Amino acid sequence: MHPVFSGYIYPNEYELHWGLLIVIYPYLTGLVAGAFILASLNRTFNVKVLEPVYRLALLTALSFLIVAPLPLFSHLGHPERALEMLWTPHIGSAMAMFGFVYAWYLLMVLLLEIWFDYRKDIVIYSQEKKGVAKYFYRILTLGATDISEEALRFDDRAGKFITIIGIPSAFLLHGYVGFIFGSVKANPWWSSVLMPIVFLFSAIVSGIAMVFLLHMITDMFRWKTPNMACLNKLAEFLLYAMLIDFSLEMLDFIHRLYESEESIHILGDLIQNRLFLSLIISQIVVGTLTPILGIIVARFGNLPDEMRRMMYFLSTILVQVGIFSTRWNVVVGGQLFSKSLRGLTMYKVQVLGLEGILMCIFLLVLPFIILYTFIKILPPWPHAETK
C-alpha cells in the first residue's frame, strides 16, 4: 500500500508536516544573520579591508529578511490567524517569539543601521535628483537633512552603537531558529543542545559566502576588478567559519555515535537509506570539504588572481549548495523516520502548489529581486564609483 515506507511508522506519520517551505525558512534567516555579522566585522571590529562589502552585506541581509517570514506564512493552515502569535502569544512557546525577534531585528537593527549609514547619501540624492525621485529621497530622509560634520559624526556613532546591539541580535535570530528544532525532545535527530550553535555558525558561513558571491557578481557586471585584499580577507573569514561549523557538526555526530542511545539504529538507517545523497554527498563532500579545500588552495596557493577569483566563485556557490542541504537534512531529515523508531517515512516534493518547487524557487529568487531594487535606490558602492 505504501511501498516507499519501510518498517513500522505511526499511522499519523504518513503525512510529512514540514516540507520545502520550512527548509527555506532557516536558509533565509541564516543568510540574514551571516550577512549582518559580516557587515559588523567591518564596523565594530574595524576590519577596514572589508569596507567594499559593508553596505552590500547590509542590503543583502535586509532583502533576505523581508522574504524570510513568507515561507512561514504560506505554510500555515490558517495564515489569516498568523498575527495571533503577536497579539496573544503563548509565552512558553519558542515559535511564538518569532514575531518579536523578527520585528526587533528588522526595525531596531537593520533598518536603523542602514538609515544612519545612508542618511548622508539620501540627503544628497534628495538635493541632486529630479522629479519623483527627489521627493522619494526626501521622504527617506525622514526630515533629517542636516549633513554637517557634527550630524555625520552622530550618524557614525549611532551606526556603531546599533551594530554592537546588532551582533547579539543576529546571534539571537539564528540561534533562536536552531532552538525551535533543538528543543523538540520528541525528535532525536533534532533534540540537541548544539543545534542553535551549529545553526549559528552555518548561518555565518552561508551569509559570508553569499555576500562574497554577490560582491564578485556585482563587480563583474560593473566591469570593476575586484579588490583582491578584500576577497582574500573574505575567504579567510569564510574558511574559519566553515572549519568551526564543520567541527561542531562532527562533534554532534561523534557524540551521538558514542552515546549510542536507543535512536542510534534508526538514525543510522536514516543516513544510509534516506539522507546519503543530501547529507554525505551534497552537504559534506560537495558543500563542505570541496569548498574548504578550494578556498585553502585559492587563498594560500601560489595562483594568479584570475584563477583565485574563479576558485572563490565556485567555492562560494558550493557552500550555498552545502548549507541548503544542511537545512534540508535537518528539517526534512528529522521527519523521515518514525517516532516509533521502527521505520522510515518518505517525502515527495511537489512541483506546483504552495509547498511546491516552483513556489520555493520564487521565494529563493525574490530576495535577489528585492536586493536589485535596493541597490538601484541605495547604491552600496563608494561615492566615487557611483558617479
Place this chain on the structure above:
Amino acid sequence: MIKESTSMTRREFLEICLKSFPLFVFFPTFWIDELLAFDAETYDPTKHNYAMGIDIDKCIGCGRCVAACKIENDVPKEQEYFRTWVERYVVSTDGETQVDSPNGGIDGFPVLNSDETILKSFFVPKLCNHCSNPPCVQVCPVGATFKSRDGVVLIDEKYCVGCRYCIQACPYGARYMHPEKHVADKCTMCYHRITKGKLPACVEVCPTKARIFGELGQQSSPILRFLRFNDTRTLKSELNTKPKIFYAGADGEVR
C-alpha cells in the same frame, strides 16, 4: 401600578397555563434533553482528573475502538488520520520485534502464519496520552492547544493557526493535521461525552474491557482499581511527559 405588573391572579395563571399547553405538546424532545442536561451547566472541571488504563492482555485487536472513534468524532476516513489506533507486536524467539497496524487496526489484523519462531504477540491500543507535562501545549505559539482543568489536552480549532509545531513535538504520533479544517486534531477523550458522565466511545464499545476509563481523584473510580491491581507503565516516560494513559502488561518494546 407596580403591584399590578408584577403579581398575577390565580385565574390569570391558569389561563396562561392553558394557553401554553400546545407548546408543551409539540415541544421537540431534544429540547427537553437540552433542558435536562442541566448538569453540563453545573459541571465543575476542577473536580475531575481523567485518565485511562489499557489492559494489554485483554485487547484482542478487533479494532472496534478505532471504528467507534472515527464515527463518534468525525475523524477523516482516510488511513492517515487516527485519534486512536491499535498496533500489533510480534516478538520472535531471537528477540526481534515486528510491529504493524494496517489501517490503524480498524478492520482487525491479518492472521499470522503459525510459526515456531514467534515467541509472543500482543495488541497495543494507542491514543493521545493526555500528558500532565504536555510538550504539544508547551510549543503551541498561540495557546490553541491547552490542558483543561480536568486534565484533558484539548485543541481550540477556532484558534489554531495550523503551524504543526505541536505535531512535531508529540512523541507519540497522536496528532494529525485535519485535511478539511486545516488545524491540528487528536483524541479529546470524547470530551463532549465524559463531561456528561458518559464513557469515551472507544471505552464504551470495547468488547473485552481492555480500556478502563476513570478519574484519578476518586477512590471508587475503575481506573484506581486498575492501577492498584496491575503493574502499569506509561510510554516514553524518559521524556518526562507524565502521560495519563497507563498500560498494564505492555512489553518494554512498546513505545
